[in-house]
Amino acid sequence: MTAPLPKxxxxxxxxxxxxxxxxxxxxxxxxxxxHIYSPERDTPAGLVADREIVADYLDLxxxxxxAKEVDVATYEFENVPADTAAYLSSSTTLYPNANVLAIxxxxxxxxxxxxxxxxxTAPCAKVDSQEDLEAALHKIGLPAVLKTRRFGYDGKGQIMxxxxxxxxxxxxxxxxxxxxxxxxxxxxxxxxxVAARSPEGHIACFDAAENIHEDHILAVSIAPARIPETLLxxxxxxxxxxxxxxxxxxxxxxxxxxxEAGGLVVNEMAPRVxxxxxxxxDACLASQFEQHIRAIAxxxxxxxxxxxxxxxxxxxxxxxxxxxxxxxxxxxxxxLYGKRQxxxxxxxxxxxxxxxxxxxxxxxxxx
Numbered sequence: 001m002t003a004p005l006p007k008x009x010x011x012x013x014x015x016x017x018x019x020x021x022x023x024x025x026x027x028x029x030x031x032x033x034x035h036i037y038s039p040e041r042d043t044p045a046g047l048v049a050d051r052e053i054v055a056d057y058l059d060l061x062x063x064x065x066x067a068k069e070v071d072v073a074t075y076e077f078e079n080v081p082a083d084t085a086a087y088l089s090s091s092t093t094l095y096p097n098a099n100v101l102a103i104x105x106x107x108x109x110x111x112x113x114x115x116x117x118x119x120x121t122a123p124c125a126k127v128d129s130q131e132d133l134e135a136a137l138h139k140i141g142l143p144a145v146l147k148t149r150r151f152g153y154d155g156k157g158q159i160m161x162x163x164x165x166x167x168x169x170x171x172x173x174x175x176x177x178x179x180x181x182x183x184x185x186x187x188x189x190x191x192x193x194v195a196a197r198s199p200e201g202h203i204a205c206f207d208a209a210e211n212i213h214e215d216h217i218l219a220v221s222i223a224p225a226r227i228p229e230t231l232l233x234x235x236x237x238x239x240x241x242x243x244x245x246x247x248x249x250x251x252x253x254x255x256x257x258x259x260e261a262g263g264l265v266v267n268e269m270a271p272r273v274x275x276x277x278x279x280x281x282d283a284c285l286a287s288q289f290e291q292h293i294r295a296i297a298x299x300x301x302x303x304x305x306x307x308x309x310x311x312x313x314x315x316x317x318x319x320x321x322x323x324x325x326x327x328x329x330x331x332x333x334x335x336l337y338g339k340r341q342x343x344x345x346x347x348x349x350x351x352x353x354x355x356x357x358x359x360x361x362x363x364x365x366x367x
Contacts (some may be wrong), residue, residue, distance in 0.1 A: 002199045002200065002298050003298070004297060004298045004299050005032070005071060005072060005297035005298060005299070007030075007031035007032065007072040008031065008032070008033065009032055009033070009068045009072070009185070009297075010025075010032070010033040010035050010050070010051075010069060010071050011027050011032050011033070011034050011035070011070065011071065011072055011073070011074065011293065011297070012034075012036075012037060012066055012067075012069070012070030012072070012073035012074070013034055013035070013036050013037070013045065013049070013073070013074055013075065013076055013295070014037050014038070014057070014073065014074070014075035014076065014077075014080050014084070014093070015036075015037075015038055015045070015046055015075055015076035015077045015080070016037075016038035016040050016043035016044065016045040016046050016052070017043065017045065017076060017077065018044045018045075018339075018347065018349075019076035019077065019272065019273050019289075020036060020038075020043075020044065020049075020076040021043075021044035021045040021047065021048055021337060021338070022047030022273070022281075022287075022289045022294060022335075023045075023074070023076060023273065023289050023293065024036070024045055024048045024049045025289070026089075026287065026289035026290040026292070026293045027293045027306060028048070030290065030293055030294070030297070030299070031292065032293065032297065033050040033051075034048075034049045034050055034051075035049065035050065035051040035052070035053070035066065035069055035070050036049040036051070036052040036053070037052075037053045037055070037057075037062070037066045037258055038052070038053075038054065038083075039054065039055060039057065040054070041054050042329070042340070044337040044338050044339060045076070047338050053065065053066050053067070055159050057080060057081050057084045057132040058081055058083060058084060058093050060087065063084065063087055063088065063091075064091065066088075067087075067088055067091035067092045067214040068091075070092055071092070071093075072092065072093045072094075072095065072113060072236075072296055072297065073088050073092050073093065073095075074094070074095050074096075074250060074292070075101075075272060076272055076273070077272060078104045078105060078270060078271050079105065079119045079150075079151055080101060080271060082101065082102055082105070084096035085101050085102075085241065086098050087287050088233070094155060095199075095249040095295070095296040096246070096248055096249055096250045096271045096272075097247070097248045097249070098146060098245050099246070100248060100271045101271060103246070104268075104269055104270065104271045105150055105151075106149050106150055106316070107147055107148075107149045107150070107180045107268070108124070108126050108149050108180045109149075109176075110268060110269065111124045111180065113245075114242070114266050114269075115176075117134075117241060117242070117245045118241070119238060119241065119242070119265070119266045119289075120234065120264065120265050120266065121265060121266050121267075122182040122183045122184070122185045122265060122267075123139075123140050123182070123183035124140075124181060124182045124183065125139060125140060125180070125181045126149075126179075126180060127146065127171065127178075127179040127181050128160070128169040128178055128179070128182060129171065130169075130170075130172070132171075132304070133167065133170060133171050133179075133181060134167065135144065135182065136181040137161070137167060138181075140181060140183045141159060141183065142162060142163065142164075142179055142184075142239075143160065143161060143162045143184040143250075144161045144183050144197055145158055145159070145160055145161065145181070145182045146158065146159045146161055146167070146171070146174060146179055146180075146181050147159075147179060147180050147181075147182065148169050148174060148175070148177050148178070148179055149177070149178045149179055149180050149274075150177075150178070156216075156288065157174070158174075159173055159174060162341055168186050183258060184266050185257045185267075186259065186260045187257035187259050187260065187265070188257075188258045188259065188260055189210050189211075189225070189226070189257075189258050190210070190211045190212075190213070190254050190256070190257055190258075190267070191208045191209065191210050191211065191225040191227060191235060191255075191257075191264075192208065192209055192211055192253055192255045192256065192274065192276040192277075193205055193207075193208045193235045193236055193238070193239040193253075193254050193256070193259060194206045194209075194252070194253050194254075194256060194274050194277035194280065194288050195236070195239040195243060195251070195252055195254070195271070196250065196251045196252075196288075196291040196292060196294070196295045196301055196304075197243040197244075197248045197249060197252075197293050197295060197302075198249065198294070198298060198300075198301055199249050199295075199298050200298065201244075202300075202301050203240050203243060203301075204279060204291065204301040204302065204303070204304045205236040205239055205240065205304060206223075206280055206284065206288065206304045206306075207223055207224040207225075207232065207304075207306055208223075208224060208225045208227070208231075208232050208235040208248065209221040209222060209223040209224070209225055209276050209277070209279060209312075210222040210223075210224075210225035210226055210227070211276050215314075215345070217314070217316060217345060217347075218275050218276060218314055219313070219314055219316070220311060220312065220313055220314070221275075221276045221277075221278070221279055221309075221311070221312040221343065222311050222360060222367050223279045223280075223283060223306065223309065223310045223311075223312070223360075224306070224309065224360060224361070225258075226360065226361070226364045226367070227258055228262075230339045231258060231262075231264060232335060234264055235254075235264060237254060238254060238256065238264065238266060239252065239254045240252060242269060248271075249295055249296060250271070250274075250292050250295045250296050251272065251273050251274070251277070251288050251289075251291055251292035251295065252269060252270065252271055252274075253269065253270040253272070253273070253274025253275075253276060253277060254268075254269045254270075255267040255268050255269070255270070255276075260336075267318075270315055272292075273288050273289055274288070274313070275290050275347070276312070278312045278335070278350050278352065279310035279311070279312040279352050280304075281310045281312035281333070281335065281352060282308075282310065282333040282352040282354060283306050283307065283309070283352065283354055284302075284304060284306055284307065285302060285303055285305070285307065286302030286303070286304075290302060291304070296307065298355055304359065307355060307357070308354040308355060308356065308357060309354070309356065309358070309359045309360045310352055310353065310354050310355070311352070311353045311355070311367060312350055312351070312352050312353075313350060313351045313352075313353070314347055314350050315336075315347070315348045315349040315350055315351065316344075316345060316346065316348065317342050317343060317344045317346055317348065318342050318344075318346060319348070320336065320342055320348035320349050321342070323336065323349060323351065324336065331353060331354045332351060332352070332353050332354075333351065333352045333353075333354070334346065334351050335349050335351070335352070336349035336350065337349050
C-alpha cells in the first residue's frame, strides 16, 4: 500500500495556464508546495506557485533540475511532449502515467483504445493521404469530420466535410499531416464526466455536466446534465471503465454525445482536470482540482456529491470586462485567471452560478 504524500512535499506541474493555477491553489490548501515548469513567462500558474522554471519542455538539464526538486509530477494539458513524459517517468513519479499521454495525444490511438475496451465511438478511419481520405469516405460516408491525429483543441485542426466539394483538397487544407476521419454523430447534446482514481484504485465520479459550445469553445456547462438518470449512471460507468483499463491516477475528463437514439458515444478523453468541471469549485465540497491533488498524493478521495445545481459560464475574450470590477453575490462565484490581455477566443475566467438541488431537473427549459 502506497503511503500518502507527506505534507510539505512539492508537487511539480507541467504547464502554467489557468488549470495549473487552480491545481496549485488546491495543493496549497492541502499543505503542499508547487513547482511549475513551462516555457512561458508571466503566467496564471506562476502567479501562485512556490517556484517556477521557465524552460523548453525538451531541455533535459532543466527537466533534471525540476525532477530533483519535486516529489511527484503531473500536467495541466495533454500536449506535453512524449519525450518529456518519458524522461520524468524515469526520474520521478508522474501521474497520469506516460502511456496515458501517448494514447490521449493521438486521436486514432485513442479511438482504437476506446473501441478495444468496449466503448462506443463514432465510426472512424486512419487517413495518411488524400487517397486514404477518399477510401475512408466510401466506407463511412458524409457528413464526416477530418481531424489531425495530434495537437487539436477548441475546434482547431479539423474540417467538416458535408459534400463532395469539401473533399477535393481537404487533406491538403489540414496540412498533409496524419489524420483521422470520423463519421458525424447525430446527437442531442454533449456531456462530460469528470472523475478521479487513486493509486490504490479508489474511484470518485462527479455528476455528468451538459456542455454548450460557441465557435468550438466551451461556453457553458450545466450540472447536472439534462439527461435521464440511466444515462447519467452509464456516463459514470464509462469514465470508470476507462480509468480502470488505463490504471489511471488523477482526474480525467471524458466527453460524450447523447445520441438522438438515446445512447452514449464517447468523443474523447482529456487526461487532466477539465474546463467542464469548473462548476465543482463552488457546487461540491471538494473541487476537481482538490480531487486531482488528493489522487496523485494518495490521500482519500473526497465525496464528489453536489450540494447545489450549477451553471458554469466561461469568460472568453472581452466577456471578462464586466466581471473585473463586479461585486460578490451569494449565488454567483467569479474566478479570474490574471491574464493581462483579453484576446478573442482566450479563456480569461469563469463564473459559477448555483441553484438549489433539483432546480435544473424541475426547470430544464430555463437553461
